[in-house]
Amino acid sequence: MSLERTLEAGHRPLSRAAGDLLALCRRHPAVAVSLVVILVWVVLIAGANIFSPFNPLQPAMKVRLNAPSLEHLFGTDQLGRDVFTRVLYGGRSTLAAALAVVAAGSLIGTLIGAIAGFGPRWLDEVLMRVTDMVLAFPIIILAMAVAAALGAGLGNGVIALAAAWWPQYARVTRGLVLELKSLDFVAASRTSGRHPAGILVRVILPNALPTLMVMAAVDIGRAILNFAMLSFLGLGARPPAPEWGAMIAEGAQVMDQWWVATCPALAVLTLVIAFNMIGDGIRDWMDPLMRRRR
Amino acid sequence: MSAPLLEIEDLRISVATDTGSRPIVRGLGLRVSAGEVLGIVGESGSGKSMTALAIPALLPPGASFAGGSIRFHGEELTRAGPRRLAEIRGLGIGMIFQNPMTSFNPLKRVGAQVAEPLLLHGKADRRTARARVEDIFRQVSIPDPAARARAYPNEFSGGMLQRAMIATALVNSPELVIADEPTTALDVTVQAQVLDLLGRLNRETGAAMIFISHDLAVVSRICDRVAVMYAGRIVEQGPVRAILDRPRHPYSRALIAAMPAANAAANARLQTIGGEPPDFGALPSGCPFHPRCPLASERCRVEDPPLVADSEGRAVACWHADAVPPVGTGPVAATAAPSDVSATAAEPILRVSDLVRHFRLPAALPFGRRREVHALDGVSVTLARGDTLGIAGETGCGKSTLARCILRLVDTDSGSIQFMGEDITGIAGRSLRAVRRHIQPIFQNPYAALNPRARIEDIIAEPLRAFRLPAVEIDRRIDAVLDMVGMSPRHRKRLPHEFSGGQRQRISIARAIALRPALVVADEPIASLDVSIQAQIINLFTDLRREIGFSMIFISHDLRVIRHFCSHVAVMFLGQVVEHGPAAEVCARPRHPYTAALLSAVPELDKADGKPVILAGEPPSPLAPPSGCRFRTRCFRATERCAEFVPPLVRDAGGRATACFYPLETPAPLAAVPAS
């Protein structure tokens, strides 16, 4: 029973969480490597202006399409801009957008799911029907339509993706709330005379939160991939602003100069793999059966 | 005596845990002769199931064979390769598992699964297998064998599926059948059917059987010999009757004494073993039972006693076997529980009238049939102040729904609940909160009943804070109730996962009594606890009631416990009360045929010889209850009248009520209306 496992894992004090993370890393070295990869990217991206002397937007026609060298680690693009610099600055857009999508999507979804699971039956019906409607669209397709309606741009891309992102959280949260609601300790809270809102906020949600937080953390990888896709289609960040998907689209024009498209693509790939690896590790770890077998 | 069929020597099994490998079976030896039925009894963690699974080398992942020998017909199984083991499994040794619902592949027809041992061992081809399956279905009393063989597992009831499981084990006529808690997942009346069936098959086929159970009474009904396990070893072994009459190990004695016996004085304290079964990760030194043993001496703390056989075919592992007193003597608490005051017709604290609750299952698809579960169909019970009302019945009879209705966790369709003279059926908001102060619950599963993220003190304080008690008073009460339930105030800051099931149930009880409620509604409060812990909790209830004096509704499937603990009992069948009255009288002289069947189905230590009343057929579905009397399809007295009219719950002068046209122990039908 994974919920019980999560409940048990969730109540551990924070001091134990650090130890748990260490145990997880020891059991799955891939998780440790992934954490390092993410950390390195975050440091590089955050300190882009420190790690690179170049301007990500300023064209330098004299050094167009130079292959990677010590001066230009990832080479230069059609306009002579340093690809390494653009990857670092581009990461700011992509990562910020992905974080915003997951944050907005999970907050909206959790709110709707919690209300549906805890509120009156008719409200549950209405909210879940709306959720199902949105789920009838593949994420990227719906995001594409919304982005096309709103017009291209970083912010609109985030809104478009978040509009398609929340239903999964609504579904999961509702399921968790319903499952928790059926547990005896919630019934005991009701018979203790506590106010229903207090039960939802102080008893049910804290027990649902660990699962949702793990889900959101692992989701960042998927959001990066999807946002890069949206930008590649010209519906996210717009050139010349550096953004990984948009940079791959630019690099598509000059595939013989492989570094222009490949460097941002590898940035996407490594980060997404890292998030997926961590997700696998946590899932494996939360499964009591797997834990026993080891 | 001929060579034994199965011979186990010095068996050792280890289980991998987070902190390394731990022994769970520690040097176990036993023999089974042809045709014999051996029972193995023990509490959770005693290693009984591991022993059973180790014989055909089916240990679960994580558990591993760590030494010893298992010989079947003289052949060493621990050294047999996978090919040889596959030849023996299903042909020489048949297995019956605990939960029939998960032991069948849900996607294959039952007949095909029962036929598998035949086909795997080349005993039949597809066509002859079908005939053989129908034969064996008849043998295990599955009606309409041809149709049932084509059905899927989800179309079977639990009891029927367990019959099919038995059929699977027996289809190749094995010499040895291993049954691992085969009736634990079943209702009492179905358990009686299955035990009866296993006994008959043992006589008919001559197959030897190893029967694993946590319930000594169940084992005593079917076995010739019994082995009692504790902490991975056999502590006592011998003929069933001899051990029941004169146990020589303090643990077996305690197990027997902890069971509420039919002839014991109602409401007397049960004899209990202190403490809890040891965690196999941290066994005590010497004899692992010594921390809980009243006879423990210095030697027990250092030296683990060997299993010593005597001349009568018995064996015991205890340094003080000769000092074990006979059952029925020893330190029984002299103080009887408070005598209930209901005889003086006190004003009822709770009066439930004609309660109806149907659950509508949502239609899976448009225009689908919306089916209704008839959880409660006109239930009336009363509870006098200071009384304990036991509510007995099997799965699906509505007893838990009734509890939840009284607790106002579930809404009712119609009928009324009056609590201390006030109708609480439809109240909400502030007035409902005011009532909640006086009615508190205790739930079955102690692992689900405590918020895993809350400290013990916050769990107990939750109702106190909801009713705005002063902080000092809350603080004082937390310590007080922890002390009352036998926990230490030192436990206040801990989290639930640090406690065992029995301790968690004590914490639940502490929360329930913190507000000093007038009524405690306990829904199967001991069903998921080990036998020795059950008795502790029952005694705790008795003590608390004497101290605080709350009334109590005690829901249980186990009439033994209700008879022991409750002043009154209501027996429910399929959403209705069929019999209601003083517990001692109802249990001694049941009037409703269902009560009689339920009582006779409950395994008891001291009536192992009596032939139980075995109910025919299957419990009807609460989705489509039978017309007229709901029990009639299983009743040995039913007539056409029972199919046509619903028998009313008729109350007599002695405070007993029965809903039956042909009650037992009554010379003539209550009303002489001939069946039309």
Next chain:
Amino acid sequence: MWTFTFRRLLLLIPTLIGITLITFAVTRSIPTDPVAATIGEQAAEHPEIVAVYRAKWGLDEPLPVQYLTYLRNLVRGDFGDSIYTHRPVAADLADYLPATIELATVAIIISILISLPLGVLAARFRGGPFDGLVRTVTTIGVSMPIFWLALVAINIFYFHLHLVPGQGRLDSGLAPPPTVTGLYTIDGLIAGDFGLVANALYHLALPAFVLATWSIGLITRVTRASMLAVLGQDFLRTARSKGAREPYVLVHHAVENAILPVITVMGLAFGDLLAGSVMTETIFGWPGIGRYAYSAASHADFPAVMGVTLVVAISYTIVNLAVDLAYALIDPRIRAAMS
């Protein structure tokens, strides 16, 4: 089973209404004037054209009426006119949809053929080197930006190795087969032109493989996880206790139970394929609705984007219907619950 199918078909109606409600909401949520967005900037300068559209959509009516008008237009097959191609969107979609269906179908077949055995074997030999390899490769697969993979693949296999044909569904000299289904492979078989079928498959191979990257990763991972869950089930122990040996237990009891969640994921994977086709088709020059959607999006061709969105959502819904039916066909418990 027939009543089940019928009832499940009825459930399509609210789903379709939901889909159109959402596309309608998106259409009306445009920050600019929907008419301007729909007919393009030049046309929007002419008030008479704008007036015609306002009347056609009933924009002066209350929203529910507008929705009904929108629905009526859709039912008539009127998806509006493409700003970029100047043709009715419905006609464009009819031309391009079969190519996408053919590509997506081949991709899902490839995924299933590769994923199921990989997932089952990885679970069976859990923790071994094969399992490790499968896990690594599939993690990379689901993490892959396939638009970049498509670029790399076309660069290597077409521009450098000349192993695969160029753009399009057939070599430029070949005429398409007579249209029956619109799928060249099927139509070619019907026409008995095996050379043409071979050429169509030759053109399909690389885009289909690239497109299948995700779904191979996804389906393999789910198969493995589902298989691991089933391997711990009681009924496998029962099977062993009957004298069954491991290969028999695996094939006769484990796999069919493990397949159930995989079927659900296949439906999800199909949605991914439709989304992925936007990029794959664009890069491979595959004349399907994915490429159409890309060009529509990059030319702010709003009616075309909405047309594609609607068609994709409807296809996705139909695939999920098929998934439900397959589920019921395999699992007697679902059949019992639904009847």
